[in-house]
Amino acid sequence: MVVDACVKWTEALEVKNMIAEQMLERQKAYSVENMLEILYELPGMLERWILEDEDGDYDDELGLFDTVRDIGARYQRSLDTVQRKLDVLSALLKFTEDTLRPQEGEFAGVNPVLRNDYRYWPYFRDCIGALDGTHVQDPTMNVLAICNFDMKFIYAYLGVPGRAHDTMVLTHCARDEASFLHPPPVKYFLVDSGYPTRTAYLGPHRSMRYHLRQFARGGPPVSARELFNRNHSGLRSVIERKF
Structure with missing residues (x-):
């Protein structure tokens, strides 16, 4: 063997x-x-x-x-x-x-994208990437991917036929896929509101503005939670640009 x-x-x-x-x-x-x-x-x-x-x-x-x-x-x-x-x-x-995996020691330090931007440092210092899902057609399959802030994919999964909920796909990968990229202790990935906020997965505040275009049309944040959402959205957009 x-x-x-x-x-x-x-x-x-x-x-x-x-x-x-x-x-x-x-x-x-x-x-x-x-x-x-x-x-x-x-x-x-x-x-x-x-x-x-x-x-x-x-x-x-x-x-x-x-x-x-x-x-x-x-x-x-x-x-x-x-x-x-x-x-x-x-x-x-x-x-x-x-x-499609992190470089050795990648999560030990802080990505310069975070450290060099006042919007994200030190608030997101333990964040190591963004996670999101999408679909491919014929047949319809679910895709889950993770990228770092250098816009490099470090994990990708294709599976779970049909149009499954994002949470279902993430749960399947975390529980059943041996190669799934679990964040190290105290580190986390950014996710959108389609995923529940839980240990190692940080989502936005719900029931309020989140996407950058909403702030572009409606003016700057008016509360601490909206400010968090705007910065969260700006940082998490790395995965949307990568897709």
């Missing part, structure tokens, strides 16, 4: 190094499209990353369809085409586990 794990990790590093080298050569911006293009060109690498189980099912990994045949029938593509696309997706999913 230990030997197998070491082999898998070595292969992961090989993929990451090869992608990094090709990105440097092409001087392209990081994107999913560029990543897929490069992965397709890695000879013999994808075959070692296939996550298909013994029955040929991908439902455990993708949560969308039961078999490759179902996907081919839905999108009118050959089984070979579907298989190749899933091979690439499987490799990409494994790659993101090693990429």
Whole structure:
């Protein structure tokens, strides 16, 4: 088991190094499209990353369809085409586990965005990022993502079919996803009013102005809670801009 794990990790590093080298050569911006293009060109690498189980099912990994045949029938593509696309997706999913995460020691200090802005310092000194959710279509799936104040995603999750409530998606990730990014003690993420305020997740005051455009139209804050909401909204907007 230990030997197998070491082999898998070595292969992961090989993929990451090869992608990094090709990105440097092409001087392209990081994107999913560029990543897929490069992965397709890695000879013999994808075959070692296939996550298909013994029955040929991908439902455990993708949560969308039961078999490759179902996907081919839905999108009118050959089984070979579907298989190749899933091979690439499987490799990409494994790659993101090693990429979409905080840098070592990132949460030990205070982000300069907070320290250098009087609106946020020292009030949000223990904040380490913003969390939000969205949906993708066909089929409808829920996305939950976390980014830091350098506008870098440090966690992303795609799952929970249908239009689930934000709280349900967050609860599922925090309880059932082993890779979920739990804030360290005393640290927290900013969330909007779609999530409950609880330990490690700080939301705005409800039943009063919150969004920046409301203050732009209606004038400056008239209470301490409105002032908090305006600054909270300004800081949390990093995740909205990132989406």
